[in-house]
Amino acid sequence: DAKTTQPNSMESNEEEPVHLPCNHSTISGTDYIHWYRQLPSQGPEYVIHGLTSNVNNRMASLAIAEDRKSSTLILHRATLRDAAVYYCILRGGGGSNYKLTFGKGTLLTVNP
Amino acid sequence: KAGVTQTPRYLIKTRGQQVTLSCSPISGHRSVSWYQQTPGQGLQFLFEYFSETQRNKGNFPGRFSGRQFSNSRSEMNVSTLELGDSALYLCASSLQGALTEAFFGQGTRLTVV
Numbered sequence: 001d002a003k004t005t006q007p008n009s010m011e012s013n014e015e016e017p018v019h020l021p022c023n024h025s026t027i028s029g030t031d032y033i034h035w036y037r038q039l040p041s042q043g044p045e046y047v048i049h050g051l052t053s054n055v056n057n058r059m060a061s062l063a064i065a066e067d068r069k070s071s072t073l074i075l076h077r078a079t080l081r082d083a084a085v086y087y088c089i090l091r092g093g094g095g096s097n098y099k100l101t102f103g104k105g106t107l108l109t110v111n112p
Numbered sequence: 113k114a115g116v117t118q119t120p121r122y123l124i125k126t127r128g129q130q131v132t133l134s135c136s137p138i139s140g141h142r143s144v145s146w147y148q149q150t151p152g153q154g155l156q157f158l159f160e161y162f163s164e165t166q167r168n169k170g171n172f173p174g175r176f177s178g179r180q181f182s183n184s185r186s187e188m189n190v191s192t193l194e195l196g197d198s199a200l201y202l203c204a205s206s207l208q209g210a211l212t213e214a215f216f217g218q219g220t221r222l223t224v225v
Binding site: 032034036041042043044045046049087089091096097098100102103104105 | 116154155156157167168170202204209210211212213214215216217218219
């Protein structure tokens, strides 16, 4: 089964870029990589997802290694509101027989 | 637009009782998925419903069940509660399927005593 590994915590300074890594060395070819973040006392919030190519949206960028065994979520300019737990999640399989693999999450602290 | 609404927000139950949690998805979303979150196990997938049919389920015992109504609202039921069922239960709705650009509710905090 696929597995995701994330650092327990990371620290950043406000207005600096943040690179959050995720290792998924046993990823299969049909697994999508999803990133969500969870602020205290709230449900998770969608950040970004991708399959093979790098992806950008208004919140972040997702860089996927060529062998797909790792990915990096990039916050281009961290703000205090970005302090949260970031989850890397694999969604595998097609149709109704997909499998979800959750990382334990990385607690991001943003210093003013 | 209104977000995903979960009720109740907090619940205290006794071992052996059963509980029903409710989730109202974003209008137009036909997929509703449920998750359990605990400090020890993290996030775990319970099941997904799409257009009133269970489309997938995680590795939980049969005490955990759910259903979805024609208006896409969903309920989750846990019977014969155990202390280990104490957790934050989250639901998420989306257009396409579980975790695909999904919107989560704030969760229901269940405490079993």
